[in-house]
Amino acid sequence: MQNEKWSFKPSDLVTIPNILSYLRLILVVPFVYYFIRGLYDDPRHYITAAVCIVISGLTDCFDGLLARKLNQVTSLGKILDPLADKITLIAVAVCMVIYIPALLPLMLVLFxxxxxxxxxxxxxxVKKIPLPASRWYGKVATVVFYISVTVIIFLKAVYQYENPTLILVLFCITAAVMIFALLNYSKMFLDILKENKNKE
Structure with a gap:
């Protein structure tokens, strides 16, 4: 496994993939705002929250693809992409636990x-080893999470439908996919450390 050296140019700040990561970070604020308003004010606000999540999920799907297609893979992007993912996932997880406290154990798995x-x-x-790009299993885990949340919010907002069994099933599937991604990323992490040690 070859790891390129860190590099940064001011132009990296405004690449299309990185702009999409900025957008994903910004969307956290309106999502939380409208989700809380839907919870305590008017359920119709859930629709706006769901739209925020859909847009966020789409940017997550396309930023890596565009980075490769446009030859805009950057060290900054390799930090921004997972950072945006984690902040979004944490915000959504907290909102869902407020909405359905029984989901706390599953959210702990995600945390x-x-x-x-x-x-x-x-x-x-710390070891000055470049972070690897996101892998397909990480993206799949993120997409499954977004789909589960969007389905739950959409059914609640549009049809006033709330099925605890459906919610539990969706998040069990999400947790399983997340654990699969974690195991694969852990193996990749250990392989990178092993390779780096062999080079020393």
């Missing part, structure tokens, strides 16, 4: 996964 990946990333930074 453990993201916290573990954060620690791994920090270890690589």
């Amino acid at each position: 453990i996964k993201d916290f573990t990946m954060l620690i791994c990333g920090l270890v690589l930074l």
Whole structure:
């Protein structure tokens, strides 16, 4: 596994993929705002919250693809993309626990996964090893999470439908996919450390 050296240019700040990551970070604020308003004020605000999540999920799907297609893969992007993912996931998780307290155990699984990946990333930074690009299983886990949340919010906002069994099933599937991604990322992390040690 070859790891390129860190590099940064001012132009990296305004690449299309990185702008999409900025947008994903910004969308956290209106999502939380409208979700809370839907919870305590008018359920119709859930629709706006769901739109925010859909847009966020789409930017997450396309930023990596555009980075490769436009040859705009940057070291900054490799930090911004997972950072935007984690902040969005945490915000959504907190909102969902407020909405359905029984989901707390499943949300803890998501927190453990993201916290573990954060620690791994920090270890690589300390060792001055470039962070690897996101892998397909990480993207799949994120997309499944977005789909689950969007379905729950949409059914509640549009049809006033709330089925605890459906919610539990969706988040069990999400947790399983997240654990799969965590195991694969952990293996990749250990492989990178092993390779780096062999080069020393």
